[in-house]
Amino acid sequence: MFSPGRSRRPGNRGLHGAPAGRSSRRGLVMSSDLHAALDLGSTAIKAVALRGGVVAAQVSRPIRGRLQPCLAGVLEELSRALPEARCMLVAVTGNRAGACAEFLGVTHVNPIVATCRGVGHLAPEAGAALELGGEHSTFLRFGPPTETGNRALEDFAVNGACSAGTGAFLEQEAHRFGLSIEEFARRAATSQHSVSIAGRCAVFAKTDLVHKHQNGIPLDDLAYALCLAIAQSLAREVIGAQTPPRPLALVGGVAANGGVRRAVIETLGLDQGELVVPNEHALVGAIGAIIAARDLPTRSELPLAEALARVRTSAPPASPRVVLSPLAPDGPPPAPHVGKPEPSARQPMSGGTLGIDIGSTSTNLAWLAPEGTVRYTHSVPTRGDPLAAAAAVLRALEERHGVVSPAAVGVTGSGRRFVAELIGADFAVNEITAHAAGCARYLPDADTVFDIGGQDAKYIRLEHGAVIGFEMNKVCSAGTGSFLEEMATVLGLDIVGEFDHEALRSRAPIELGERCTVFMASEIARRLQEGCAREDLAAGLAYAVVRNYLGRVVGRHQPGRRIVFQGGVAANGAVVAALRMVLGHDVTVHPFNHAAGAIGVGLLAAEQVCGPSRFQGLRERDLSRIRTRSFSCPQCSNRCTVHVTRGPSRRRFFAGGLCDRYDGRGEVDRGNGGRSAERLDLFAEREAAATRWVAEASPGDEGAVGIPRALLFLEQLPFWTTFLNHLGVPYVLSPPTTRPTLERGMVLARHDVCLPLTVAYGHVDALVTAGLRRILLPSVASLEHGTVAER
Structure with missing residues (x-):
């Protein structure tokens, strides 16, 4: 999750003494020499060379699990782009770039400072900036110009350890749908309908996306829903409750995504022209690092050719780490038995x-x-x-x-x-x-099934072939096949073949712990920047999948002695080896593990x-005859968008909505259920019962008290309204919950809280906005239901 409570640093005016940026490019005083800087991101390395404040050359390459070769490739490509010139490497910036700067012997520029100076150079008119990178998000608020024309950094906030809502997350989702990130962005930018998905956690959002697409929601709408959820999460967790100054500069690699730009404009309520996206938005850190380094009274620099030679001939020192037992101490394990269908001639079946x-x-x-x-x-x-x-x-x-x-x-x-x-x-x-x-x-003699698929993981306890107990992973998909495939992509490995080979040849697997997908991606990026070997990280991931599964799915259950491993992940030899190492005994792989x-x-x-x-x-030719249309359900104030898919057989399938009136129902399922639900609206009955004794006053009445329609106050409304009626105290209820109530609560709830409490923030705000100065928020220490007391 984004954690501004831990990372927001208010009042960092002129961080490390560095001004936020120049008032114009013309005001930048630089020599005609070429100066270069590196920006070591979590997923890519970028380099830029400036001559007189103008970009002379630029390079960007994805790391893909090989930091040193990537760094050498970037420096080599930058050198080729400047064959006749003498270029000096003056700075390195980026998260965890300090070790690289020390290794090269050049100035390390804090990434906040670098972004400040870069935005000041590229978009001097901006009052604030939002930087979206591969795994990090930063919001910067600039103060008024100083006497020198520079604008000091007034405040900033960064996302926490979780990288939900960043470029890596978007690329993972695009890849899972078989799309390039460019095509994914194009679809998001042209979507016509709004769909609600979970955006607070990347893994929850992924699960939500899978469910909705499996039920026929168009991909264009899901792509924009993801962008919108990310923008809303950024507004809530990083930008905060205060309105950002206009115009807002959007920088970082994700700024190229048209869907994200559209979502930021919609979420923050920006007018035309109030979102500024510089052409060099992806280079803002590297450009700012050069400017910041040049302004220092003393700085360390290195000829570009010498920096390249240093990277080619030696590696940065590795940091200490915890290692695990090799997955295959005695050589590669034997391949599991793979079942084959009985051969049959080609004939109608x-x-x-x-x-x-x-x-x-x-x-x-x-x-x-x-x-x-x-x-x-x-x-x-x-x-x-x-x-x-x-x-x-x-x-x-x-x-x-x-x-x-x-x-x-x-x-x-x-x-x-x-x-x-x-x-x-x-x-x-x-x-x-x-x-x-x-x-x-x-x-038939199996008593335990371990099943790990692409998005779901299951633990099943059997007795004589019958299910006597089971567990599934919850909303989180950490430790499943998609988790493993995405982490293999971070390492630059194909999950089929390459991952197994690398992991099984490791002699010192690295302890990565039990982490969610997004935290693990950040951890792997950090380990790669520290110089860890790719095979050791691959083996550590195999252990992490097993420990995630045993800790989060199996939990306190005691597996039997005849364990069968099935699901797509059972085909991964490294995970099978890790499972055997952790359990200490053999595990049988299902002969048809994929098709069980x-x-x-x-x-x-x-x-x-x-x-x-x-x-x-x-x-497949029938797919073009499948039609999906949408309508707005009028049954309540949520006005949910419901998608109706009609197949070649004219059967219809309904998906969407917050309740199950339509969601996941076919033609036959819907039938009488829909009509009976219309005859008896249980929510309306509940509302009528709860408000039966309500005698509301006007918000302007003297001494009026506000009561939020949230949490236990709503459940106990008959008690509190009767109580206040007898006392003769006037009171006002907040309006019923709507989408704006939730959205306002999401902005005001500055920490990670549950949805009901988030909605409660919105209800209290509605009462304050209506002019109420007294809000009734009783503390209920214990509550008795029948004969059972609850705390």
Whole structure:
């Protein structure tokens, strides 16, 4: 989370004595010599050379887990861009850049100072600046110009250890949807509808995105929803309750994202022209570092060619670290047994059962013969489009076996209801039941199932093949397949093949602890900047996945002795080795670890379905006939946007909304449920009961007391209104909760608090705005419900 309470430093006027920036470029006094600086970010290294205050050359490269080669490549490319000139490296800036500056023997410029000076040079008219980088966000507020024409830094705030809402987070989500960050930004900038997602935590937002896209919400709307959630989180956690001075400069690499720019304008209520994005927005730190270094009375500098030679011939000293046991002390472990479907000739298949597992990151299909034998399996990436993934696995099945006529079709996974409705499946069941059935089929003596998929992790306890207990990861997806793949990307490794190879050859795995996805990305970036070997970090990640799973999913449960490991992550040899090392005994990998859920739901469909199948299939050419429209639900003041998807069979599927009136419902599901809900609105009944004895006064009445419609005050409203009525004290209730109530509370709640308490802030603010000077906020120490006392 953003933690301004820990990182905000008010009143840092002229930090380290450095002014915020020049009033104009013309006012910058520099020699005609070339001066260069490095900006070591968490995800990329940028370099710039200035001549007379004008950019003469610039370079930017992603680190991708190899800090020293990246640094050498940046210096070499900058040197090639200036073949005839003598260029001096005068400064290094960026988070944790001090060690590099010391190694090169040049001036280290604080990144806050560098951003100040860079913004002052590139956008001297700005009253404030918001910098969005790979893993860090910074807000700077400038004071009025001083006598020298410079504007002092009046206040600043930075995000905490969590990098939610930064460039790395956006790139991860774009990659998961199979899009470049440029295409993701373009879609966000052109979205036509608003969708609400969780933006306070990157991992929660990712889970929310997966759920909504699995249920048919268009990608364009989700892309902008993510940008909007990020902007709202920045406004709440970094900028704070005060209105930022206009104009606002948006700098850093993320400033190139049109969706983020649109969201910042909307969230902060900026008018046309009040958001300034300089052309060199990504270079602001490096430019500012040169300017700040040149103004110092003494500085250390180094010829660019000598800096390149120093980086090529030696490495920065490594910092001390905690190491773990090697994953493969006796050499690479034997590969697990991989099941293969029984071969069959290419011929139409009928009478068997089809199982489809619509996962968040992959979609798996299994074709079972009538006796339950696996005849065919296939897997494709879901990439946020469950219908396209379902069509792809069905097309692969037809290409292999021709026309299929299953006796029953079962669907499981996070996108099961959406896909089942549109392809005409006969049976849909939760993942726990499906994966347990898939395990029992092949390993009937198993008493424990460890299942780690792309977004979900499950622990299942079995007895004679029946489920007697289970746990799942909560909203957080830390320690799952997507977590591992994203961290492998940070290391510059392909999760298939390369990650295993690197991790298993490590002799000194690095302890990384149990962390969420975003914290882990920051930790890996820090370790790479300290010079840690990539293979040691990969092995440490394998251990981290296992400890995350055992600590957060298995928890206090005691696994049995016959453990079966399944799910996509079970194919990762490094994670299997780490699991065996931590548990101290063997773990069996399911022969069809990817398709265990699809096999299980296929077996269950064969048992449960009677009569002819209603399966209609879904061809990829049918995807163009699928239509999604949106409407605003009028049932309450939230006015939720509901998306309706109509498939080739004319079946409709509803998704969206804060309640379950429509969300996740198909044509048949909705039927009578919708009409009965209209006859009896339980929320309206509750509101009528709570306000039955309310006799409100006017906010201007003398001595009037404000009562917020929030927390226990709302639950106990009949008590407090009766109490005040008998005392003859006039009172006023805050208006019912609306979206603006929540948004105002998010701005005012300066620390990480739960949603009900955030809403309470908004209600109190509404009462204060209405003119109330007395607010009733009783402290309830204990409360009795029936015979049970609660604290």
